Amino acid sequence: MTPLSQLLPGQFGKLASLNPERGVDQRLMALGLLPGMVLKLIRKAPLGDPLAVEFCGQVVSLRLAEAENLIIDVSADCPIQRPRQP
Amino acid sequence: MSSSDAGVLVALVGNPNTGKSTLFNALTGLRQRVGNYPGVTVSRKSGTCDLGDGQKVELVDLPGLYSLAAASPDEQVVIDALSGNIAGDRRPDAVVMVVDATNLLRNLFLASQVAELGLPLVLVLNQADVAQEQGLRIDTELLSRRLGGVPVILTSAWKGEGIPEVRGGLAEALSRRTPMKRVTWPVDIAGALAGVAQAASADTGKAISAADAQRLLFDTNAATAERLGWTLERREKPLRSARERVRNSGYNPMAAEPLVHYAQLRVVLDGVVTEGLGKAGRTAAVDRLLLHRLLGPVLFLGIMLGFFASVFWLAKFPMDWIQLGVDWTKGVVAPPLSPYPMLQSLVADGILGGVGAFLVFLPQILILFLFIGILEDSGYMARAAFIMDRLFSWCGLNGKSFVPMLSGFACAIPSLLSTRTIEDPKARLATAFVVPFMSCSARFPIYALMCAAFIGPLYGPGWESLVMVGMHCVGLVFAVPTAFVLTRLVLKVKPQPFVLELPRYQMPKPRDVVWRMWQNAAEFVSKAGTVIFAITIIVWALSYFPRDASVAERIRAEHPTESAEQVKARVQAAYVEQSYMGRFGKAIQPVFDPLGFDWKITVGVLASFPAREVIVSTLGVTYSVGEGAEADSQDLRKAMQDAKWSEGPRAGTPIFSLAAVLALMVFFALCSQCGPTIATLAQETGGWRWAAGSFVYMTTLAWIVSMAVYQVVIRLT
Ligand SMILES: Nc1nc2c(ncn2[C@@H]2O[C@H](COP(=O)(O)OP(=O)(O)O)[C@@H](O)[C@H]2O)c(=O)[nH]1
Ligand SMILES: [Mg+2]
Numbered sequence: 171m172t173p174l175s176q177l178l179p180g181q182f183g184k185l186a187s188l189n190p191e192r193g194v195d196q197r198l199m200a201l202g203l204l205p206g207m208v209l210k211l212i213r214k215a216p217l218g219d220p221l222a223v224e225f226c227g228q229v230v231s232l233r234l235a236e237a238e239n240l241i242i243d244v245s246a247d248c249p250i251q252r253p254r255q256p
Numbered sequence: 257m258s259s260s261d262a263g264v265l266v267a268l269v270g271n272p273n274t275g276k277s278t279l280f281n282a283l284t285g286l287r288q289r290v291g292n293y294p295g296v297t298v299s300r301k302s303g304t305c306d307l308g309d310g311q312k313v314e315l316v317d318l319p320g321l322y323s324l325a326a327a328s329p330d331e332q333v334v335i336d337a338l339s340g341n342i343a344g345d346r347r348p349d350a351v352v353m354v355v356d357a358t359n360l361l362r363n364l365f366l367a368s369q370v371a372e373l374g375l376p377l378v379l380v381l382n383q384a385d386v387a388q389e390q391g392l393r394i395d396t397e398l399l400s401r402r403l404g405g406v407p408v409i410l411t412s413a414w415k416g417e418g419i420p421e422v423r424g425g426l427a428e429a430l431s432r433r434t435p436m437k438r439v440t441w442p443v444d445i446a447g448a449l450a451g452v453a454q455a456a457s458a459d460t461g462k463a464i465s466a467a468d469a470q471r472l473l474f475d476t477n478a479a480t481a482e483r484l485g486w487t488l489e490r491r492e493k494p495l496r497s498a499r500e501r502v503r504n505s506g507y508n509p510m511a512a513e514p515l516v517h518y519a520q521l522r523v524v525l526d527g528v529v530t531e532g533l534g535k536a537g538r539t540a541a542v543d544r545l546l547l548h549r550l551l552g553p554v555l556f557l558g559i560m561l562g563f564f565a566s567v568f569w570l571a572k573f574p575m576d577w578i579q580l581g582v583d584w585t586k587g588v589v590a591p592p593l594s595p596y597p598m599l600q601s602l603v604a605d606g607i608l609g610g611v612g613a614f615l616v617f618l619p620q621i622l623i624l625f626l627f628i629g630i631l632e633d634s635g636y637m638a639r640a641a642f643i644m645d646r647l648f649s650w651c652g653l654n655g656k657s658f659v660p661m662l663s664g665f666a667c668a669i670p671s672l673l674s675t676r677t678i679e680d681p682k683a684r685l686a687t688a689f690v691v692p693f694m695s696c697s698a699r700f701p702i703y704a705l706m707c708a709a710f711i712g713p714l715y716g717p718g719w720e721s722l723v724m725v726g727m728h729c730v731g732l733v734f735a736v737p738t739a740f741v742l743t744r745l746v747l748k749v750k751p752q753p754f755v756l757e758l759p760r761y762q763m764p765k766p767r768d769v770v771w772r773m774w775q776n777a778a779e780f781v782s783k784a785g786t787v788i789f790a791i792t793i794i795v796w797a798l799s800y801f802p803r804d805a806s807v808a809e810r811i812r813a814e815h816p817t818e819s820a821e822q823v824k825a826r827v828q829a830a831y832v833e834q835s836y837m838g839r840f841g842k843a844i845q846p847v848f849d850p851l852g853f854d855w856k857i858t859v860g861v862l863a864s865f866p867a868r869e870v871i872v873s874t875l876g877v878t879y880s881v882g883e884g885a886e887a888d889s890q891d892l893r894k895a896m897q898d899a900k901w902s903e904g905p906r907a908g909t910p911i912f913s914l915a916a917v918l919a920l921m922v923f924f925a926l927c928s929q930c931g932p933t934i935a936t937l938a939q940e941t942g943g944w945r946w947a948a949g950s951f952v953y954m955t956t957l958a959w960i961v962s963m964a965v966y967q968v969v970i971r972l973t
Contacts, residue, residue, distance in 0.1 A: 190510035191476065193327060194753035199514040200323035201755070202362045212543075216553045217646035222543075222758060227359050229758040231642045233649065236753055
């Protein structure tokens, strides 16, 4: 179990939990990021923040501080090894 | 707003970037109107759409959003518009739901939230061309059946494909009034919703719709409760117990809505989309280059500098032509009016000056929006924000503040308009507030005049360039802390989430880019243009009246030996001195005395309110070197170098000492002497409150810093 903010670029895993009370997480849930979804850290911005994250066939930018509450299970076997990139 | 007429109203709803505006343009053609929603700075675009069977409906293009949970004014407007809660606007009769065919699952989340409103609906799957390229096959009939029989239409708004079918689908939806199939809530959530609706209805005496009950139960913000007038004391207990019930059934109440919708949408979409062989997009590969850790920022700087240089230099030519055109018109219109000097001056300096004053902004606005259009439609704008966000997030702004702030160095007017690309309203406001601090090109003439007349001759070209560069940084140095204080202490925003979709790269369509550029320019001319014109006329009148012929006679009698040219310049100076503007300048000169400004500079500062660069020609008039003085005028430089205080403790010393020169430049770097900026700020922030605040803040700051510079430097030299 690793917070998304500590993933390395290229690493992926399943979303284990998030904090639905937070505004950011509510936004992400609206975009389809729900527990169990496969998610991949594509890259960090040149200054290390924000992050580009891929899930549900879309790439979304979010800030490091906002990625702390997203807990990723990197050991889960992901049926779709690489989520489809648009 | 034209909505009380009996016609049919249809709303366009969808996620951002799905192609709503493109579809809107395709459906309405050129028959569009742009207005504002009351009280918010969200513009309301509406147009007439022909349904092909003779029926005409009014179509509104609502702002893009991902969810009905109202987190921003844009989203609130959509909810209010859809539920008929906007003053002067009725509830739409139907909804055209625009979704991205390449990402149906995410897009249908909003659609199924909208379905809860119970309106007849047409589902438009746009960007069919991209879906086809990616090898996606979509069974629209199956989808239509699963969604309760609503028309489902595949379009490519971009290519104009499927547009007649949308018209037909809309006609069908309006006549059959089929709503989209709604989600089935688990028993406990349904019970909680019913409980909330009942309690709210009992407390407020209003009928509570299913959609309202969902907003009340699921949203953390209280926008819906406040709109319904359900007070905190009254709603606290019923909401807590309803949420408790949801929690006990195994759902986090804040996550229940997306969980239930997404689970059911997966079932709806099962077998609807088949993935075939398609071309892999190039987006990932392009991102590897453009977002590369080292190359990315280098390319970014290259693109942005090229962009800035174009706004700056390309606009110069049409701006010169506009100036030439205005001067030429003056040359044609003014001479025949010479028997009536007042009318001549009104036409030449007031009216033509006023028209020129806002026309001159058009080239920069057009070019800036051309580039912004290309950046946005290509998909690079989101990447630019991604690269720059870190530098802006700490002071409450975000990566999208970069483009407006950069273009602020060319001109604040188009930059203020470009803050529209920032979705977060607080960040948009804060960006708009600091944009006028950027050293725009209108400040250049005063820096150039001062540096060439004083810094260069006294300290050499090295210092001259250093001061020039320094002056361009002064504004930036004060802008950043201003943004920090404004967002943290005044607006008291918690750091806003910055969730930004990085869309796929795409070749921009020239037609769309040009259209958007044109719309922005037209809106600027119609809204801010009139105010800019009025300001110019008022300042003209204040500097013209009163005009007593005896003044001219006295000057002629006092200087019998001088050439006609010299006497004319003296007469003009004398007229300005005794005009309302001159008198006012003299009266408030004591305020500017600690900054080392004499009354002539003070009048220059006041008279340059329509446009900063006017100070140079005003100084030309007050220093009796004639009208039309420019920054490189040798006469003006000499007159200023020779100017001495005639009275007071400083009598005999030069007015333009190093201290006064620096103070004047710093004052212009920070002050808000730009009527057009204030007018545009008022337009973009939806009222005069922020515009007035900006004026008071910048003027006070300019006075304090400039005074400090003068007082320190005068003691050191
Ligand atoms: N490939 C393709 N692109 C489209 C289509 N419709 C719109 N676009 C592009 O998608 C982007 C967003 O379109 P816009 O109408 O501004 O979307 P809105 O944010 O929903 O109003 C623009 O770059 C459009 O040119 C389409 O049918 N196919
Ligand atoms: Mg749009």
